[in-house]
Amino acid sequence: MRPVASGGIGAPVARVEDRRLVTGAGRFVADAALPGMLHAAFVRSPHAHARIIAVDTAAARAMPGVHAVLTGADLLDAGVRPLPHAAVLRRADGTPMRAPPRHALAAGWVRHAGEAVAIVVAASAQTAADAAEAVAVEWEPHDAVVEARAALADGAPRVNREAPDNLLGVFAHGDPGAVDAAFAAAAHVARVEVVNNRLVANALEPRAALADWQDGRLTLRVGCQMPHLARAQLADAVFGIAPERVRVLVEDIGGGFGAKSFLYPEYVAVAQAARHTGRPVRWVATRSESFLADSHGRDSVSEAALALDADGTFLAMRVATVANVGAYVSHLGAVIPTLAGTKPLAGPYRTPLIDLDVRVVQTHTAPVDAYRGAGRPEAAYLVERLVEAAALATGIPALDLRRRNFVPRAAMPFTSAMGEVYDSGDFARVTALALAAADWDGHAGRRAAARARGRLGGRGLAYFIESTGAANPVESVRLELGAETVTVYSGTQNMGQGLETAYAQLVVEALGVDLARVRIVQGDTDRVARGGGSGGSRSLFIGGAAIGDACARLVALARARGAAPAADAWFAFARAQGGTLSVEGKVKVDAFSWPNGCHVCEVEIDRDTGAVAVTRFTAVDDVGRVINPLIVHGQVAGAVAQGLGQALLEEAVYDRRSGQLLTGSFADYAMPRAGIVRALGVFLDESAPCTTNPLGAKGAGEGGSIGAPPAVAAAVLDALAECGVTHLDMPFTAPKVWRALQRART
Amino acid sequence: MTKISFTINGKQVSTDVEGRTLLVDLIRDELRLTGTHVGCDTSQCGCCTIELNGDMVKSCAMLAAQADGATITTIEGLAKGDVLHPVQQAFTECHGLQCGFCTPGMIMASVGILKANPNPSDDDIVKGLEGNLCRCTGYVNIIKSVKRAAELMKA
Numbered sequence: 001m002r003p004v005a006s007g008g009i010g011a012p013v014a015r016v017e018d019r020r021l022v023t024g025a026g027r028f029v030a031d032a033a034l035p036g037m038l039h040a041a042f043v044r045s046p047h048a049h050a051r052i053i054a055v056d057t058a059a060a061r062a063m064p065g066v067h068a069v070l071t072g073a074d075l076l077d078a079g080v081r082p083l084p085h086a087a088v089l090r091r092a093d094g095t096p097m098r099a100p101p102r103h104a105l106a107a108g109w110v111r112h113a114g115e116a117v118a119i120v121v122a123a124s125a126q127t128a129a130d131a132a133e134a135v136a137v138e139w140e141p142h143d144a145v146v147e148a149r150a151a152l153a154d155g156a157p158r159v160n161r162e163a164p165d166n167l168l169g170v171f172a173h174g175d176p177g178a179v180d181a182a183f184a185a186a187a188h189v190a191r192v193e194v195v196n197n198r199l200v201a202n203a204l205e206p207r208a209a210l211a212d213w214q215d216g217r218l219t220l221r222v223g224c225q226m227p228h229l230a231r232a233q234l235a236d237a238v239f240g241i242a243p244e245r246v247r248v249l250v251e252d253i254g255g256g257f258g259a260k261s262f263l264y265p266e267y268v269a270v271a272q273a274a275r276h277t278g279r280p281v282r283w284v285a286t287r288s289e290s291f292l293a294d295s296h297g298r299d300s301v302s303e304a305a306l307a308l309d310a311d312g313t314f315l316a317m318r319v320a321t322v323a324n325v326g327a328y329v330s331h332l333g334a335v336i337p338t339l340a341g342t343k344p345l346a347g348p349y350r351t352p353l354i355d356l357d358v359r360v361v362q363t364h365t366a367p368v369d370a371y372r373g374a375g376r377p378e379a380a381y382l383v384e385r386l387v388e389a390a391a392l393a394t395g396i397p398a399l400d401l402r403r404r405n406f407v408p409r410a411a412m413p414f415t416s417a418m419g420e421v422y423d424s425g426d427f428a429r430v431t432a433l434a435l436a437a438a439d440w441d442g443h444a445g446r447r448a449a450a451r452a453r454g455r456l457g458g459r460g461l462a463y464f465i466e467s468t469g470a471a472n473p474v475e476s477v478r479l480e481l482g483a484e485t486v487t488v489y490s491g492t493q494n495m496g497q498g499l500e501t502a503y504a505q506l507v508v509e510a511l512g513v514d515l516a517r518v519r520i521v522q523g524d525t526d527r528v529a530r531g532g533g534s535g536g537s538r539s540l541f542i543g544g545a546a547i548g549d550a551c552a553r554l555v556a557l558a559r560a561r562g563a564a565p566a567a568d569a570w571f572a573f574a575r576a577q578g579g580t581l582s583v584e585g586k587v588k589v590d591a592f593s594w595p596n597g598c599h600v601c602e603v604e605i606d607r608d609t610g611a612v613a614v615t616r617f618t619a620v621d622d623v624g625r626v627i628n629p630l631i632v633h634g635q636v637a638g639a640v641a642q643g644l645g646q647a648l649l650e651e652a653v654y655d656r657r658s659g660q661l662l663t664g665s666f667a668d669y670a671m672p673r674a675g676i677v678r679a680l681g682v683f684l685d686e687s688a689p690c691t692t693n694p695l696g697a698k699g700a701g702e703g704g705s706i707g708a709p710p711a712v713a714a715a716v717l718d719a720l721a722e723c724g725v726t727h728l729d730m731p732f733t734a735p736k737v738w739r740a741l742q743r744a745r746t
Numbered sequence: 747m748t749k750i751s752f753t754i755n756g757k758q759v760s761t762d763v764e765g766r767t768l769l770v771d772l773i774r775d776e777l778r779l780t781g782t783h784v785g786c787d788t789s790q791c792g793c794c795t796i797e798l799n800g801d802m803v804k805s806c807a808m809l810a811a812q813a814d815g816a817t818i819t820t821i822e823g824l825a826k827g828d829v830l831h832p833v834q835q836a837f838t839e840c841h842g843l844q845c846g847f848c849t850p851g852m853i854m855a856s857v858g859i860l861k862a863n864p865n866p867s868d869d870d871i872v873k874g875l876e877g878n879l880c881r882c883t884g885y886v887n888i889i890k891s892v893k894r895a896a897e898l899m900k901a
Contacts, residue, residue, distance in 0.1 A: 014838050021846030022834040022853060024781015024821035031780035126766070204785040204793060204881050205847040254783075254847030255881050287786035496845025496882055634841045634887060641884030666790035666879065674885040675872035704884075 008509035012630035015501040016515070017494065020252075027251040029208035029223050030284040037210070038067055040270055040283035041128035043118040043135045044292065045110035048144035048364040048659020049157060052108060052137060055118060060131040065123040067277050069135060070269065072107035072117065080104060080272055083263055084237035085329040088339060089169025089360060097169035098162035099362075102328040104238075104268035111159055111327035112364050113660050114292025119269040121281055144364035144659030148324035149301060151363045159327055159362040168325055171338035171358040173418065179307075179355035182316035186307035190390035195729040196378045198299035198324070198652040199645075200669060201371045205254020206285040207294060209267045211274035218246045218271055223253040225261045225493050226533025231525045233263040233331075234271065250523030253495035257642070258370030259295050260495070261535045262331035266293070291664040296652055297371025299324040300337055300378055306351075306386045312396040314405045316353035317417070319345065319382065323360050326367035333369050334360055340536075341375015343467040346416035347383040348427040348596060349405040354417040364659045366652075370535060372642055372705040373466070380464035384710035388460075388717065392726070398714070402463055403428060409688065420467065422594045424688045427463060430620050434461070434598035437681050438618035443602060446615070456605040456722070460714025464707040465596035468537035468699030469589060475532055475542040476586040479507075479550035481574045486511065487519040488550070491531010492543035494522055497701055498631040499539055505627055506544050506695075510551030512567040537699025540627065542589045545694045550585025557583060591692035595699050597621035599640070599707035601715040610738025612648055612716055618681040619707060624690040624698035632700045636682045639701065643708025645672040647716075647730050670733075720744075750814040754779070755823030763810040770794040770805035772813075773820060781821040781850045785879065792878030795851035795858075796820050802858030804877070821850035824857070832898035833857050833891070842891030844882035852878050856892045864896060 007013050020026050043055075057069040082101035089097040100109075106117050118135050122128035143157040150156060151166040159166050183189060210221040218239070224230045227248040235243040253260060266283055274281040285293070300323040307315040323337030332340070338358050346354060391398035407414045409426040416422060435441075440459070447457030478489040486507055494500050504518035521527055532538065558565055558573060565573040574581055602616040619636050626632050649670035653662045663669040689696030709730060716732045717725065724744040728736065747762040754777065763772060773779050773796070782805060785791035789807040796805045797819040824831040833856050836842065843849040852875070859866055859874035866874065871892045872885075880888060 015841065017846070018838040018843060019830075021843055021849050022821075022830065022837050023825055024779070024850050026781070026846050028780075028783070028847065030784070031774075033775075033778075126764075202881055203845070203847070204791060204879060205783070205845065206785065252847075253845060254785075255845040257881070284784075287788065287791070496847075498844070630841050634844060634883060637884040637886045638844060638882045639884075641886075642881070644884075665788045666786050667788050671879050671881070672884070673879065674875040674889065677884060677886065678868065678872075680884070680886050 007515035008505055009627050011505060012628060013501065013505065013515065015498050015631065016504060017500045028205055028254050029210055029221050032210050032221055034212060034280040037280040037282055038121045038123060038277060039125040039128045040273055040281050041120050041125065041132040042116045042266065043120065043132045043137065045106065045113060045115045045117055047110060047139055047141045048113045049142045050110050051140040052106060052110065052117065053140055054138040056136040057118065060120055060134040063131045063134060065127040066120065066131045068121045068273060070105065070119050070273060070276060072103050072105040075103060075105050075272055076107055078272060079240065080268065081238050081240065083265060083268065084233055085331055085333060086335050089171060089334050091163065091167065092170050097334060099168060099329040100160045100162065102265065104265040112366050114366065116265055116269065116293065119273050121273045121277055146363050146365050146654035146656060146659050148322045148361040148363060151361050159364060166362050168329065168360045168362050169334060172356060173342065174353065174355040176355045179316045179318055179353050182353055183307045186315055187310040188308040188394045189305055190386055190393040191305045192385045192389045193303045194382055194385050196298045196300045196381060197646060197730050199297040199371055199650050200291055200652050201257040201259035201294060201297060202671060203255030203257055203260065206287055206290045207260065207264065208284040209270045210280060210282040211271040212280040213271065213275040216245060219249060220267060220271055221249045222267055223260050224248065224250050225256045225495055225535055227493060227523055227525050228491050228531050229533055230263050238268050248525045250493060256495035257372045258374055258535060261370055261533065287666065288664055291669065292661055293366060295330045295367050295369035296326065297368060298378060299368050302382050304382055304386050306390050308390055308394055312394050312401050312404050314349055314351040317351050318355045321358045323358060324363050324365065324368060325360050326363060326365045328367045330367035330369035333367055336370060336375040340471065341378055343418060343420050343592065344376055344465050345379045345383065346418050347380065348407055348463050348465045350407050351405065351417050365654055372639060373702045376466040376702065377706045377709060380706045381710045384462040385713060388714050399461060420592065423591060423691045425465065425594060425596050425622060426688045427596065429687065430596065430622055430685050431463065431598045433683060433685055434600050434618055434620040437620060437683055438600035438616065440600065446602065450604045454607060456607060456719040458603045458605065458715040458719025460711050460718055461598065461600045462707055462710035462714060463598050464703065465594055466702060466706050467592040468595055469542060470592045471536065472532040472538065473542065473590040474588050475546040476530060476584060477546045477550050479554060479583050479585060481554060481570060481581045483571055483575045483579065485517050485519050486513055487521060488547055489521045489528045490543050491528045491533065492522065492539040493534040495534060497635060498628065502540055502627045502631060503544060503547055506547045507551060510548060511570055513570055537701045541593055541690065541693045541695050541697040541699060542587060544697065545587040545589060546585045548694055549587050550583050553583040553585060554581065557581065589693045593624065593690045593692065593698040595621065595623050595703050597703050597707050599711040601711040603715040603719055605719045605737060607741065610734040610741060612732050612737060614644060614677050616679045617677050619704060620683045620685055621703050622685045622688055623700040625696035626684055626686055627697065629684065632684060633682045635700045636704050637680060639704025640680065640708045641672050641676050643705040644676050644712060647709040647712035647732060649731050649733065651731050748811045750811055752813050752816045752818060754818040755820060765811060767810045768806055769808040769810045769813050772810040773805060779820050779822050783847055783850060785847065790879065792855060793848050793851040795854040795878065797854060802855055821853060833895040836891040836895035836898055840887050840891040840894050842883065842887045848878060848880045852880060852888055856895060859892060860896055860899060864899065866892065866896065
């Protein structure tokens with residue numbers, strides 16, 4: 001093993017950001033207060049689908065302490081434009097997709113329960129909330145549709161006047177004729193139909209915004225993973241002002257998970273309220289508002305089939321997915337189930353042919369956008385459920401099928417049937433490591449012991465591969481060497497994943513300075529010139545590579561001046577050069593990286609209650625080169641817990657008739673609690689580093705939420721197989737498993 | 747308005763509160779002790795956990811007026827100057843936090859667990875944390891942190 005520089009790459013150093021967070025000195029948006037600040041509350045739609053006949057704000061405006069009430073019409077009058085989104089799809093007839101405009105405050109129609117209709121600004125949050133209740137809206141309610149397949153049916157309630165069939169767009173890949181031929185020649189065909197349940201990201205910090213609009217310039221404090229994107233969206237798309245007139249400030253973010261990547265309607269309304277009143281305005285979401293109005297994740301249903309030859313070699317895969325994008329297209333809403341999420345659809349397998357058809361559908365539900373994994377969990381879940389089904393169809397154990405069809409390390413770089421280039425990976429090795437770490441062969445004894453206690457034991461394995469990074473391949477940083485410190489200005493964003501520490505370690509590695517001398521500045525569009533933000537596990541291997549480039553340029557600059565400083569000598573060098581030296585580092589990493597891993601799950605099921613307990617979980621992840629193993633282990637563990645949440649507990653449920661969100665609080669939406677996983681083994685294999693970026697890192701934030709659901713599904717179905725249960729959809733809640741057991745019994 | 751007096755982090759406070767004001771809002775908005783967080787509106791997340799008269803309570807589930815005469819410790823009152831409380835120290839050592847939003851409540855709840863039981867088992871810790879949600883860590887390192895804190899407190 002390579003010796004680890006003190007605090008450099010590979011060192012499990014405790015995080016530099018922890019001290020402020022454990023002492024209550026963190027700075028989240030709701031902690032900020034400005035002199036003269038007013039408080040905002042929103043009037044939200046009680047209907048899933050309705051026309052707004054009239055909004056009467058007179059009573060609210062007359063209440064003491066109320067400074068303003070703004071409606072959708074007021075925003076239109078002020079020239080505030082709808083929120084932008086990526087319009088990447090075409091409809092079946094080849095015309096471009098056209099989504100309904102998403103106004104910050106609804107104008108004319110509401111299309112999901114909880115859509116914001118008016119903003120009330122008052123001297124206190126309580127007064128604003130009281131006044132919001134005094135706003136009288138006259139509604140003309142209409143029928144709603146909340147499920148994607150139901151929305152495609154003839155006569156379904158219409159979401160989008162531009163697409164009367166509710167079909168926003170389609171996405172296809174592959175050669176259907178060749179795939180048909182492969183299926184015709186196949187010895188075996190496996191089929192599955194699986195639902196990927198709708199989730200709510202539920203970062204523990206609810207969204208919040210604090211806007212101040214002084215002298216023609218907007219300053220917006222917000223918990224946003226992509227500050228420069230938010231600035232561009234606010235300036236260019238919404239307010240039509242120069243980007244220099246918008247400053248986005250981000251301090252601590254209490255969890256992002258994708259759902260805090262982009263602009264939300266409330267941020268625009270709060271900004272406009274600050275402009276209108278001339279006072280700072282702060283809004284802090286309640287958790288109830290978060291459930292209704294945060295973007296949701298997942299929500300698709302797929303039919304898939306796999307053709308195999310007599311030996312179990314995969315010949316072709318056919319996938320038809322219907323994805324629910326919600327009532328409006330959020331920033332990447334149309335991208336995730338199509339361009340982004342289908343990149344790893346071939347999985348770790350050599351399957352030569354894939355025929356893919358995705359239909360992206362609108363419904364009267366909250367918009368769906370990025371949530372940890374964003375499309376890739378759906379792909380891995382589908383592929384691995386299909387492999388398990390193929391084991392039943394062929395009689396060949398699933399593990400053997402996987403090994404037989406893995407892309408071998410020697411075949412790297414490998415172009416998958418989706419046309420994607422996997423640069424590195426050793427799937428057979430990672431699987432072998434996982435089997436050993438999980439004591440795969442020892443399961444029989446544990447299963448027998450479970451049986452003796454009246455419980456059903458099950459064991460499941462899943463292999464996943466995911467694409468990370470390159471949709472936004474460029475990152476640059478400014479590095480300043482001062483008399484006492486090195487400061488890095490980066491447009492990626494810490495949101496709890498430990499970037500301040502990992503970035504500082506890269507500087508320590510390159511320059512040999514003490515970790516305590518490194519400062520990382522992020523989250524201020526005035527102090528940081530540009531950046532792509534954090535999302536899709538891009539920050540470390542793109543943003544970190546830019547830091548490596550900046551350090552190399554500083555070394556070159558010193559050399560040009562006849563110096564070769566190391567460690568503390570850097571600061572003496574800076575002083576000798578008269579103060580601060582500044583360099584720019586920039587990289588373009590235009591290949592996706594391919595983190596992958598093998599997850600093994602064991603469960604025990606209580607026959608009488610249907611309750612599923614995860615008794616052992618083992619994750620062996622290849623995230624390429626590891627900068628801080630303490631942080632990466634934490635990332636994997638946290639992502640696994642979110643994957644277990646999806647598999648066992650979580651589901652955002654809308655009432656089919658009324659369109660009301662039935663799971664609108666932590667009392668109704670089951671979140672993983674302490675003990676969700678007791679015996680968790682996390683292992684990192686660094687034997688196949690990424691070859692397409694200078695760091696060799698692959699991105700570590702999302703794998704657990706991708707690998708865990710199919711591993712749990714395999715274990716649950718393994719446990720239930722002896723009772724005759726062959727299919728269930730997530731989440732595997734106790735009532736659902738109990739009903740399946742009862743049905744199987746009769 | 748009701749006049750109330752209480753001690754918070756060793757300081758005596760007297761103030762007028764509206765009958766409906768929640769204790770957490772008084773602590774955050776008026777006293778500006780913003781380390782105590784609000785993560786939900788149904789008393790489930792535990793981000794607002796404080797110590798009140800020796801018990802760990804959710805400060806969103808109490809009216810400020812009910813705190814009259816109480817002795818309160820919040821996350822800001824745990825460390826002694828620059829020296830972290832053993833539980834704070836353990837969370838840092840064991841990577842028991844990521845985004846840090848649930849952390850003040852987790853730490854206060856953990857202090858309560860260890861006060862009641864200086865040698866908690868994993869089961870005791872899981873049970874003791876059932877009123878606190880974390881979305882980042884999967885709880886594994888939080889459980890580790892509480893056990894580490896138990897060691898530190900014995901040393």
